[in-house]
Amino acid sequence: MHVPTLIEKKREGQELTKEEIEFLIEGFTLGEIADYQMSAWAMAVFFRGMTAVETQHLTTAMMESGSVLEYPKGSPPKVDKHSTGGIGDKTSLVLAPLLACDENWVPMISGRGLGITGGTLDKLESIPGFNIHIDERRALAQLKSIGVFMIGQTADICPADKKLYALRDVTGTVPSQALIVASIMSKKLAENLDRLVLDVKFGSGAFMKTRKEAQQLAAAMSKVGKLMGVQVTHLLSPMDEPLGRTVGNALEVSECVEVLQGDGPKDVATLVLDLAEEVSTVKHSQLAAWLKDGTAWKKFISLVYAQDGDASSLEKLGEVHRAPVIQPFAAKSAGKVKKMDAETIGRVSLLLGGGRKTANDAIDFAVGLSEIKKIGEPVEKGEPLLMVHARSEQGLQSVLPLLEKAIST
Known part of the structure; x- marks a missing residue:
């Protein structure tokens, strides 16, 4: 097959066959198809889209580019969650240990930050020593002992997606529905799950800007999952303002510690419980009790220790990772917060x-950013709308114009 011809075919909006998609994915994974050719193909997919059948073939080809997890016969149900990405979206760090309290196995394979959205792996790596690269044998042993692991893609799991994910992040092709579906579902199906809940975000800080787009993406992912034998449910959650009151890696982990200790922002705890209820066998009240009474917190400590992390640092991450410049961004007038634009806040964190x-x-x-005010909250003139944590005074000054645009009262 001829790669430029396949790029042209997709550029013209034609449907690629199963064999053509397999050829592209296998060639790219093996390094036989250059990054610049795969970038051109991804851009063609971005503009032209893919049919449901093409998306299923792409998902399968990416999943089969590596190994699929296998478990002992009679082991507990395997459950997981995937978020399509948002600003301050830290739910995995609370949800994974919470679901493991229900005697499920939670084999969570996560990704890094993509575009302006943060990544679970980057957050986990802010915990000193935390090892996201444990091998399959050790991961399975950890499931047997504590019921949960949180790792990055190993070299064996969806290597095609790992390469394509990195390429999309730097070529403007992140928001392609077909590529999002295939990326998410290939990884999740490689986990060999029984139940999966999808947290599909919509709004300024999400890849899907409208509820309708989010619904379409949820339906597309559910369809692929069900075709491959996984029970898939979804929640649609708004992302016009950041989730919680922090954006940034160590800052978000500290906030998760608060939630796991029965405190923290209400919107984070509510979303975690709603997602957990979709794949758990126990009632909402029991899940809430495990968050309140420290059961989920103890499970998270076990997880951190099991993956070589220093759990004693969890309650002092703000000291371990303290930015040299921490400054308030103050309200210029009294009133209520009308806008805290998630997309712009995400761009500030990126910069x-x-x-x-x-x-x-x-x-x-x-x-x-920390201590972020929520839309609708009252503020006095001069009161901090949020705190900026910067590496330098120059870094702080560079984001102030964006913050002016992001927030209105």
């Missing part, structure tokens, strides 16, 4: 160093 502009950028765990 501060909390995300990546290129695939090889290092993440600064300390930077970001």
Whole structure:
């Protein structure tokens, strides 16, 4: 087959066959198809889309580019969640240990930040020592002992997606519905799950800007999952303002610690419980009790220790990762917060160093935003609308114009 011909075919809006998609994915995974050709194909998909059948073939080809997890016969139900990405979206760190309290197995394979949205792996790596690269044998042993692991894609799991994910992040092709579906579902189906809940975001800080787009994406992912034998449910959640009161890696982990200790922002705890209820066998009240009484917190400590992390640092991450410059961004007038634009806030965090502009950028765990006011909350003139955590005075000054645009009272 001829790669430029397949790029042209998709550019013209034609449907690719199963064999053509398999050829592209296999060639790209093996390094036989160049990044610039795959970038052109991804851009063609972005503009032209894919049919449901093409998307299923792409998902299967990406899943079969590596190994699929296998479990002992008679082991507990395997459950997981996937979020399509948002600003301050930290639910996985609370949800995974909570679901493991229900005697489920939670084999959570997560990703890094994509575009302006933060990544679970980047947050986990802000915990000193936390190892996201444990092998399959060790991961399975961890499921047997504590019921949960949180890792990145190993070299064996969906290598095609790992390569394509990194390429999409730096080529403007992140918001393609077909590529989002295939990326998410190939990883999740490689986990060999029984139940999966999808947290599909919509609004300014999400890839899907409208509820209708989010509904279409949820339906597309559910269809692929069900075709492959997984019970898939979904929630649609708004992302016009950040989730919780922090944006930034270590800052968000600290907020998760608060939620796991029965405190923290109400919107984070509510969303976690709603998602958990979709795949859990126990009632909402029991899940809420595990958050309140420290059961989920103890499970998270076990998870951190099991993956070589320093759990004793969890309650002092703000000191471990303290930005040199921490300044309030104050309200210019009294009133109520009318706008706290999630997309612009995400861009601020990215510019501060909390995300990546290129695939090889290092993440600064300390930077970001905290104490973020919620829409509708009253503020006095001069009162902080949020706190900016920056690496330098220059970094702080560079984001102030964006914050002016992001917030109105």
